[in-house]
Amino acid sequence: MLVLKNNSKVNLSDIPVLKIGELREEIIKENKRPIAFFGKDWGEGRVRLFVVLENAPELLVSSAVFEADEKSYECITNAIPAFHIYEREFFEQFGIKPLNHPWLKPVRKNQDNYEFFEMTGDEVHQVAVGPIHAGVIEPGHFRFMCNGETVYHLEIMLGYQHRGVEDMMVKCPSNQLAESICGDSVIAYNTAYSQIMETLKGIQISDKAQLIRKACLEMERAAIHIGDLGAIAGDIAYLMGASVFGATRTLVINTMLEFSGSRFGRGMVTVGGVNYDISQEKIDRALKTFAKVEKDVERMTNTMLKNSTVMSRLEKTGTVSTERAQEAGLIGMAGRACGVDVDSRFDFPDKWNEELGIHKKAFKATNDVNSRFKLRYKEILQSFSIIRKCFAKLEQIKDEPIIVQGGEMAKDAFAISIVEGWRGEVVHIAMTDSNGNLSRYKIKDPSFNNWYGLALAVRNNGVSDFPLCNKSHNLSYCGNDL
């Protein structure tokens, strides 16, 4: 397998081409976490399958070609279960069937004749929720198999938000499109897209732009995490938490508004750098705001963690064991809360980690809603500490351009960029053709891996605890549906 670094490109012809049988054996032999597994139309009815595995701090890339008459292969899921969702997606997009796949269900299409897993028995009942929900959230259908108040199985059917983003990115790639893919991870998506483009065009962005991007990414993480702590409090009818966290989140996103003109950071990041410089005056004001935010979050979290009624709801609710989480391939925040230690900020470190002294913080996972609650709190504090370090470094860097112009895109290239958004790794992969135009754009949101984790978390919990499990994961519908 070819070894590749994050944010780098390689010539398509350098990627090994194997037979699918060989590739399958190699994947099983490596037994690494899959980061991408997707196909590309290879002309004359052929399909080329690319696979990217994690081998921190590097990536392993390989591929296989399916001839026009090859329409099936022996699935990898039975050997490495984390591949289940990738193989389902590959089957849906290219019609090449993974044989003996244990759970070959649609990912985004075919909602009309979706066959749900059913439980039978006199006391069993099904509860169908969605696709339209009572709250202001995105559409998705949930089917619960219950016995009384206990959920035995949850099946999640998504795809209502499928917009064909990957094709659109090939036809008209732009920052505006990239930041609209998933509205709560604007900075993460836009940074991943910009880094891909910079890699392909050979642009080296300035230190200043890198630090501003890094600070904004952490602001996004802190803001969403604070909002989610409030949402968890709201779901258990703990009014004070909902109000306080709601108000403090506003302070963070309003600071983003000052920086970029959008509360969610739209328009901040662009190919070649960032669109807006942050003046010293704004930095000082932001630091003052963040100090207050940090204090409020700390106080409210500690109040909640001391409240026995709150703890009785959070503890031992929505538990996923570390083994199951690893098996299902959970990543990002939801994975870390279950003891799966995956964080691309530290797995694929950039130069700033060492220079600014940013270290991975240990977290003792308890695998339940409480674990996800505490992890969010810890990550908020860590984000603010990173932001402070970035701002301190920014003061030293004065005269640097915030945008660097680039040249032509590389031809026949394969580029990958992984950014740790607040949910987990946002993976963008782009390929160019012989004219230097994009020919395939692959996006993977962390929700793509983690939705199955939510289904596992709900098992053997009360139906009425589902909203709590759901809110503590807060997965993206549009990021999954693309």
Add this chain to the structure above:
Amino acid sequence: MIINLIILLIVPFLMAGVIKKTKAFWGGRKGASIFQPLHDFIKLMKKDFVISKTTSTVFKIAPVVQIASVLFASMFVPLACGSALINVSAGLIIFAYTLSLGKFVSLISAMDTGSSFEGMGASREACFTTIVEPAFFMLIASIMALSGNFTFDSLQNILASAGNYGVLIQIFAVVVLFIMILIEGSRVPVDDPATHLELTMIHEVMILDNSGSDLAFFTWANSIKMLLLSSLIAFIVIPQGLTEWMAVLAYLFVMFIISVIIGTVESAMARFRMSHVFEFVFLMSSFALVVLALVVARMFGG
């Protein structure tokens, strides 16, 4: 009597308003006016309603039966001044089972919609009711047995009839009735009236398909139920022998205090896990048992 009628019409909404205002206060918000629930009621009464095609007559008559049964039950309870409108010795039983009739109709109306949410809500509500009912009877009947007067008037005479145990019985009776208000009024920590999450609801989910005046009747009936139970508390704690106006003022004051306490409880604690709600409901039963024990001790223990 006129005063009682006005109270029955308006105070339930004001109580809901005060609860919401208290919650807003603790949440650091200004909150809506305390008259907002009344405005909402008037707005709903003016609105047209939508009726699902899958429902039958049960669904259509349920709101009317519910509000009628609650209003009828209110005649057996002493409100601000004087005794109950119909002050008979079987009042307790008629009161409890008229309320149960209303609840039964609302349960089958929820099942009538064929929605899995509403079925779940109905099953939860029915489950709690079966535990609440015996506790309520145990409490009130014990107090009645003590005074030998089988009307609600006996609640006022606890101190006179129970002697040394009077204050204890009063305290336990108030606690039991307060827990019952939280359960019957579907408040936190039993239920969350402000949630939008169908899967966690109890009372709210049962009226999910009701709209317009049907919905207005259900919400009004629920508020009146809270008022009636609060009135029993008021009847226990307000001393006898006040002038009529003083009695009305004292009554309104008690209603206000109860609303503020409910609002504060809702702000200070999270909702119970559904399986823990039963423990809370059984708490009510055990306190009612304590009252029974005290009454037995008083009557037979000397």
